[in-house]
Amino acid sequence: MSLAKLSFFLTEALTNLRRSGITTFITVSTVAISLVIMGAFLFTTMNLEAFLLQMQSEAMVTVYLKNDTLLAEAHTFNMRLADMPEVADSLVVSSEDAVRELFSDPDDKRLLQIGVTPEDNPLPTTIRIKLKNPDLLKSIVDKVKLEPLVDNLSYGEDLFKQFEGMSGLLWYVSLSVVVLLGCSSMFIVFNTVRMTLFMRREEIIIMKLVGATDWFVRGPFIIEGLVQGLIGSVIATIILLSSYHLVVGKFAELIPFFGIGITFEQLFKLTAKLFMMGLILGVVGSLLSLRDIRKFSSSVN
Numbered sequence: 001m002s003l004a005k006l007s008f009f010l011t012e013a014l015t016n017l018r019r020s021g022i023t024t025f026i027t028v029s030t031v032a033i034s035l036v037i038m039g040a041f042l043f044t045t046m047n048l049e050a051f052l053l054q055m056q057s058e059a060m061v062t063v064y065l066k067n068d069t070l071l072a073e074a075h076t077f078n079m080r081l082a083d084m085p086e087v088a089d090s091l092v093v094s095s096e097d098a099v100r101e102l103f104s105d106p107d108d109k110r111l112l113q114i115g116v117t118p119e120d121n122p123l124p125t126t127i128r129i130k131l132k133n134p135d136l137l138k139s140i141v142d143k144v145k146l147e148p149l150v151d152n153l154s155y156g157e158d159l160f161k162q163f164e165g166m167s168g169l170l171w172y173v174s175l176s177v178v179v180l181l182g183c184s185s186m187f188i189v190f191n192t193v194r195m196t197l198f199m200r201r202e203e204i205i206i207m208k209l210v211g212a213t214d215w216f217v218r219g220p221f222i223i224e225g226l227v228q229g230l231i232g233s234v235i236a237t238i239i240l241l242s243s244y245h246l247v248v249g250k251f252a253e254l255i256p257f258f259g260i261g262i263t264f265e266q267l268f269k270l271t272a273k274l275f276m277m278g279l280i281l282g283v284v285g286s287l288l289s290l291r292d293i294r295k296f297s298s299s300v301n
Contacts, residue, residue: 005216005219008219008220009219009220009222009223010223012219012220012223013220013221013223013224013226013227014227016196016200016220016221016224017224017227017228019199020192020195020196020199023192023195023196024192024228026188026192027188027189027192027228027232028228028231028232028235029232030184030185030188030232031185031188031189031228031229031231031232031233031236031278031281031282032231032232032233032235032236032239033236034181034182034184034185034232034236034281035181035185035232035233035236035237035274035277035278036236036239036240037177037181038174038177038178038181038182038274038277039236039237039240039270039274040240041170041173041174041177041178042174042270042273043240043244043270044170044174045170045171045174046266046270048166048170060128060129060130060131060155061128061129061131061137061140061141061144061153061154061155062126062127062128062129062153062154062155063081063126063127063128063129063144063150063153064124064126064150064151064152064153064154065077065124065125065126065127065149065150065151066124066149066150066151067124067151069124069125069149071092071094071125073149074092074094074125074127074149075092077127077147077149078090078091078092078127081127081129081144084140084143085132086131086132086133086136086139086140086143087129087130087131087132087140088130088131088132089129089130090127090128090129090130091127091128092125092126092127093125093126093127093128094125095123095124095125098123098124098125098126124151129144137155141153141155178277182277182280182281185232185281185285186281186284186285186288187285188285189225189228189229189281189282189284189285189286189289190285190286190288190289191289192225192228192285193221193224193225193285193286193289193290194289196221196224197221197289197290204217218286218287218290221286221289221290222283222286222287222290224286225282225283225285225286225287226279226282226283226286227282228282229278229279229280229281229282229283229285230275230278230279230282232278232281232282233274233275233277233278233279234275234278236274236278237271237274237275240274241267241271
């Protein structure tokens with residue numbers, strides 16, 4: 001495509017957008033609102049995944065040893081655990097230390113005055129294992145379960161499964177929202193370009209009579225849809241980025257333990273996705289409305 005053609009298409013598209021100001025405003029607003037909702041769902045999904053990764057990175061496997069295990073045996077077992085490639089750190093917690101941790105609150109310490117002897121202490125000796133990589137969780141669990149001193153393990157398996165299920169469900173919901181809102185936005189762009197075709201039908205007939213090809217006629221309308229999608233994506237990005245920190249701050253006040261944070265790289269990728277979705281919505285909506293332009297021009301003639 002020559003620079004002269006591109007310049008002509010762009011000039012015609014901007015002229016059309018200016019002529020149909022109200023229709024253009026409605027189209028751009030619809031695209032922007034759709035992209036804001038899409039971006040909000042993507043933000044939520046990304047934050048939930050970041051929180052899940054944070055929990056997995058801080059995951060700790062608690063190994064409960066059998067009641068008759070001596071403290072010396074526990075330390076020997078801990079030394080063998082420390083040599084495993086999956087283990088970053090491990091700590092032996094005796095039953096006495098476990099009682100002190102359980103009653104660490106000043107008000108609860110008075111309960112210790114009744115005296116807890118080794119014979120009636122219900123808490124077992126435990127070993128707390130911190131992993132080098134959360135992906136190694138299953139590997140270390142399978143190994144430790146086979147040890148004869150081990151009575152039970154705890155690593156929040158159910159909680160992880162629930163969060164993974166929530167993350168997967170949110171991705172499906174986000175995909176459904178993106179598809180539904182994308183279709184509605186393309187429908188609006190489709191109708192806008194279709195209305196423009198009817199308003200400029202005489203001009204289109206003249207262009208066809210002097211030998212203009214179908215794609216030459218389509219050019220300004222495709223650029224028009226692209227510009228509408230681009231403007232809508234810019235507006236949506238500004239709204240999302242300006243409100244993101246405010247929303248995150250309010251959410252952190254409500255749920256302090258829910259660590260929320262997205263890196264600059266993730267924000268850049270999300271912004272790029274919004275721009276791409278805006279451009280796709282505009283161009284695809286225009287192309288759908290122009291697919292039968294030859295039939296349209298001949299019927300008008």
